[in-house]
Amino acid sequence: MTPSTDLHMKLIHLGCYFLLHVECEQNVPFFQSKCLIELLPSSLYSHPSKSLKSAYAEVKGKEPDFTDYTDSFVECLDYIWYSSDSIRVTEVLDMVPESAITPLTACPNRVFPSDHLSLKAVFHLTDQQN
Secondary structure, three states: OOHHHHHHHHHHHHOHHHHHHHHHHHOOOOOOOOOHHHHOOHHHHOOOOOOEEEHHHHHHOOOOOOOEEOOOOEEOOOOOEEEOOOEEEEEEOOOOOHHHHHHHOOOOOOOOOOOEOOOOEEEEEOOOOO
8 A cells, every 4th residue: 555545545534634635635615415336536446347337326316415414524425336237227216305303413312223324225137248
């Protein structure tokens, strides 16, 4: 691991510090809301499978605006990855609108027991002979 890669890996686990580092590298405004996957250098999340896809991006055309919602951090941290060689995604669970969370201040709370919101996808096996 290079020092830069090692630093990126540590920053991924720290969230806010990661965003500060990205701001310096990519001139991304610090409080701009972006999915984490959009901020990571592609070398950190590349995969040898060229058929690896995100269920939400495939069905909805984009990643959720957020999957983690606290009083100090609102970002997309969670994904459902799959191999499109063997399965296809047909549906995903609609995300909770921010308007449902803001009256409760943040998550976790009495309605949402975790700061991470639920993701769900329906998959079907594909015919691999084609």
